[in-house]
Amino acid sequence: MTPRTATTGTALAADPVRRGARPALRGRPLGARRQRRLLAWVFVAPLLIVNLLVITGPGLASVYYSFTDWDGLSTPGFVGLANYAEMLGSGAVRDALVHNLLWTLFFLVVPMSMGLVGAFLLSRLRRNQAFFRVLYFIPYVLATVVSAAVWRQLLDPDGGVGAALSTLGIPFVSDLLADVNFLGNPSLALGSVAFVNTWQWWGFLLVIFLASMQSVDPALYEAVRLDGAGPVREFWHITLPMIRPTLVFLGLMTIIWSFLVFDYVYVLTQGGPAGSTDVLSTVLYREAFENQRHGYASAVAMLLSVISAATVLGYLALRRRLRWDI
Numbered sequence: 001m002t003p004r005t006a007t008t009g010t011a012l013a014a015d016p017v018r019r020g021a022r023p024a025l026r027g028r029p030l031g032a033r034r035q036r037r038l039l040a041w042v043f044v045a046p047l048l049i050v051n052l053l054v055i056t057g058p059g060l061a062s063v064y065y066s067f068t069d070w071d072g073l074s075t076p077g078f079v080g081l082a083n084y085a086e087m088l089g090s091g092a093v094r095d096a097l098v099h100n101l102l103w104t105l106f107f108l109v110v111p112m113s114m115g116l117v118g119a120f121l122l123s124r125l126r127r128n129q130a131f132f133r134v135l136y137f138i139p140y141v142l143a144t145v146v147s148a149a150v151w152r153q154l155l156d157p158d159g160g161v162g163a164a165l166s167t168l169g170i171p172f173v174s175d176l177l178a179d180v181n182f183l184g185n186p187s188l189a190l191g192s193v194a195f196v197n198t199w200q201w202w203g204f205l206l207v208i209f210l211a212s213m214q215s216v217d218p219a220l221y222e223a224v225r226l227d228g229a230g231p232v233r234e235f236w237h238i239t240l241p242m243i244r245p246t247l248v249f250l251g252l253m254t255i256i257w258s259f260l261v262f263d264y265v266y267v268l269t270q271g272g273p274a275g276s277t278d279v280l281s282t283v284l285y286r287e288a289f290e291n292q293r294h295g296y297a298s299a300v301a302m303l304l305s306v307i308s309a310a311t312v313l314g315y316l317a318l319r320r321r322l323r324w325d326i
Helices: 003-014 016-065 080-086 091-123 129-139 146-155 162-164 169-179 190-215 218-226 231-242 243-257 263-268 279-291 296-323
Strands: none
Touching: 003 263, 016 296, 080 162, 080 243, 080 296, 091 129, 091 190, 091 231, 091 243, 129 190, 146 190, 146 263, 190 263, 231 243, 243 296, 263 279, 279 296
């Protein structure tokens, strides 16, 4: 032992207060961390309880009921995979799934393109931009049931827009709209419902895309303009790459919401005529609340959950592989 070490050891031995202070100092940060964790759990606990009661609990119950013949009132009886076998062999479910796929494809192309182009054109305005932004966003804030009911009256073949235009005496328009029933024709019904939903939805996409475009560095546009680029090249080479995270996220949410669509379809057509506008949600609703087959409806709900989960997992895998966040 060197003299310096011996002196230090003697000083520590002679100062018991100093030796005992170190554990106390080390204990204070640990206690503060525990208090912070406890406080965080206190704030998070109400949300976890609500999530458990409203989402997790009913979700697990749906998994259980999908293996039963429960009618909503009597004691459920276990039937194994019978509901899933019936669902996979059901023509109504197969047609509804095809309609969901067509709906998803339509909304990934038409409203997304309208929102992108509209936002880009609006971003080039120097005046009255806020006015147009509010104007396009108004349909989205309207209650879905109210706007769907208004459009049902507008598309009524007896007193709607088509009937009014057919009385104008314009030969082409009168002949075209004389016998058109947008919601009663199986060939037009699904497209008509999608058109009404687009009327409300595309303004929301426009506002979100516009907000993302306004965060792009203006120096990038100035650089490509110096190289002689026009608006199309600006949009393709600058705007789209810079708003890619927003574009991909809204594409993901559009897919999920397209498979969960219910309100416009039910209010306008209730799945008709002849099932031409049926989607998985309307099949689920009809089986559960009209046919009192809650067990079978739970199996359809599981199909929707699997599709949504596969969509999210596919998105996460592509984002990691293609580095969409960079």
